[in-house]
Amino acid sequence: MYIIKVKGKAKIPDYxxxxxxxxxxxxxxxxxxxxxxxxxxxxxxxxxxxxxLIASLDFGKLQKLEI
Numbered sequence: 001m002y003i004i005k006v007k008g009k010a011k012i013p014d015y016x017x018x019x020x021x022x023x024x025x026x027x028x029x030x031x032x033x034x035x036x037x038x039x040x041x042x043x044x045x046x047x048x049x050x051x052x053l054i055a056s057l058d059f060g061k062l063q064k065l066e067i
Contacts (some may be wrong), residue, residue, distance in 0.1 A: 001041075001065040005031060005057040016054055018065070043067075 002019045018027035
């Protein structure tokens with residue numbers, strides 16, 4: 001799975017995209033909102049680690065998600 005942080009403009013907030021091994025979009029959520037429903041993406045119980053990763057991500061850089 002891959003993760004990318006997308007910079008918002010003006011009134012559009014920053015977003016996070018989760019993509020599978022074929023780079024198909026599987027999740028799209030706001031970077032500033034609490035993480036919910038991560039079980040359906042196989043990330044249940046990893047909210048704190050994912051929140052820390054999101055805070056440290058650079059905008060626009062695709063990164064392999066390894067948590």
